[in-house]
Amino acid sequence: MSWIYLDNNATTKIDPKVLDAMLPFLKESYGNASSMQHRIGREASQAVALARQQIAQKFDVKDSEILFNSGATEGINTVLRGIANAYAQKGKHMITCQTEHKAVLSTCAQLERSGIEITYLPVNQNGELDLQLLLDSIRPDTILVCIMAANNESGVMHPISTIANICQEKDVLFFCDATQWVGKQELNLKQIPIDILTFSAHKFHGPKGVGGLYIRRKRKPIQIPSLISGGQQENGLRGGTLNVPNIVGCGKALEIVDFHPQIQQYRDYLEEQIKLKIPQIIIHSEQAKRLDNTTFVAFRHIKATEIMTALPHVALASGSACTSGLLDPSHVLKAMGVSNDEAFASMRFSLSKFTTKAEVEQTVNDLAETVQRLRSASPIWQLYTAGLIN
Incomplete structure (x- = not known):
């Protein structure tokens, strides 16, 4: 892979x-x-x-x-x-x-x-x-x-x-x-x-x-x-x-910096496909003016660290690289009023001029399969699907 x-x-x-x-x-x-x-x-x-x-x-x-x-x-x-x-x-x-x-x-x-x-x-x-x-x-x-x-x-x-x-x-x-x-x-x-x-x-x-x-x-x-x-x-x-x-x-x-329009196109495509294929997600700051290459997504009722562990071939982050060793939730998300559970469920995707559409498509497909598999084994997800928690 x-x-x-x-x-x-x-x-x-x-x-x-x-x-x-x-x-x-x-x-x-x-x-x-x-x-x-x-x-x-x-x-x-x-x-x-x-x-x-x-x-x-x-x-x-x-x-x-x-x-x-x-x-x-x-x-x-x-x-x-x-x-x-x-x-x-x-x-x-x-x-x-x-x-x-x-x-x-x-x-x-x-x-x-x-x-x-x-x-x-x-x-x-x-x-x-x-x-x-x-x-x-x-x-x-x-x-x-x-x-x-x-x-x-x-x-x-x-x-x-x-x-x-x-x-x-x-x-x-x-x-x-x-x-x-x-x-x-x-x-x-x-x-x-x-x-x-x-x-x-x-x-x-x-x-x-x-x-x-x-x-x-x-x-x-x-x-x-x-x-x-x-x-x-x-x-x-x-x-x-x-x-x-x-x-x-x-x-x-x-x-030699140049601004590549495909970066935002691929980021937007990534978000569209995640919305289409994975239920119960939140795109943080979706309504704000953002960098073209960045999206920060919460996959509710599952920890981001579990997803990343299950996707070792994809380099992702759960927050700043300078604080990734900490056990605390993202201070950025906390300042935005995001709950601890949703902060711990959040992953950042950041693209560059070297990112290809094929890589974005592969990531979404692997991510959708992984999230579904992890949630199916999660008691918390089962409580959610039974309507016992929000």
């Missing part, structure tokens, strides 16, 4: 063109980008400059506004901790959302213990924010609003342009975790006044362990102290030898 990969919000397959761009810097041009005294050091430095330019052009920003790091988790820690420290004289209040990635929520919890006040905005049953509540939550001592562009579990896309304008009007910094957005949706940062943005290459067919920050150049520069001390790499924001091959891969991956 062939392997089917539908966990692209966790990580994506590296594009062969990206790997080809990286290989010379793992073999011949292996120099340190800070070693400008010799040829292969200069070659490495030029490769980093090119990657920075590729990303800046994609976002329509200045090269100097792009800074490389190990990915979004590092970027989130750098920004949240750095802003809390640098702007302590102005205020100690930040705003985020209950459905943010655990990298944000865990860091915010640590900041709270050091005296920062965090407002966690709720979402409705579709996972959407109340923008009036955001506006009302901004105070004179608010130093940062941190809202993700798109949710990694539900796929819900927040109106980041409107949020950016609200923050601009209130003179508050807006930090956007765009990890799931970049590579899936257009993003012109000249048109959307986001102040700080983070991204990871492995979400758009680049290598793991590399990503970056966009920090807008303003008349009054944004102050973010370095998280990692060392040399003066990345304008002093991040010490350490630059990971040249991965940076090259990150730049190439974003340069």
Whole structure:
């Protein structure tokens, strides 16, 4: 039975063109980008400059506004901790959302213990924010609003342009975790006044362990102290030898990003076929504006882990890859008001440009057979069919 990969919000397959761009810097041009005294050091430095330019052009920003790091988790820690420290004289209040990635929520919890006040905005049953509540939550001592562009579990896309304008009007910094957005949706940062943005290459067919920050150049520069001390790499924001091959891969991956209409077509087909062939399912956030590649489905009265165990040839997820080892239900679904039972019954399907329609059809057929088999052996399902539980 062939392997089917539908966990692209966790990580994506590296594009062969990206790997080809990286290989010379793992073999011949292996120099340190800070070693400008010799040829292969200069070659490495030029490769980093090119990657920075590729990303800046994609976002329509200045090269100097792009800074490389190990990915979004590092970027989130750098920004949240750095802003809390640098702007302590102005205020100690930040705003985020209950459905943010655990990298944000865990860091915010640590900041709270050091005296920062965090407002966690709720979402409705579709996972959407109340923008009036955001506006009302901004105070004179608010130093940062941190809202993700798109949710990694539900796929819900927040109106980041409107949020950016609200923050601009209130003179508050807006930090956007765009990890799931970049590579899936257009993003012109000249048109959307986001102040700080983070991204990871492995979400758009680049290598793991590399990503970056966009920090807008303003008349009054944004102050973010370095998280990692060392040399003066990345304008002093991040010490350490630059990971040249991965940076090259990150730049190439974003340069060749294209938006493939078949991804949404296959996602919609997947949902249609699941509705047709499997009773008692719920598509979370179905009425919300979602990423084209993402669907989060509850198969009622059966645990998602049981389904995934019975389908070892299909890569799926029951939530965020960063929290998959936890026994707690998805914090995203809980914030949306979903019951524990339905949260534990939920699986995420996330497609990519490499997903084929044949794979989607095979997945639905195998899924329908598996769900039927597991439910037929389930006492809970029998109670439901007998009308004894809802």
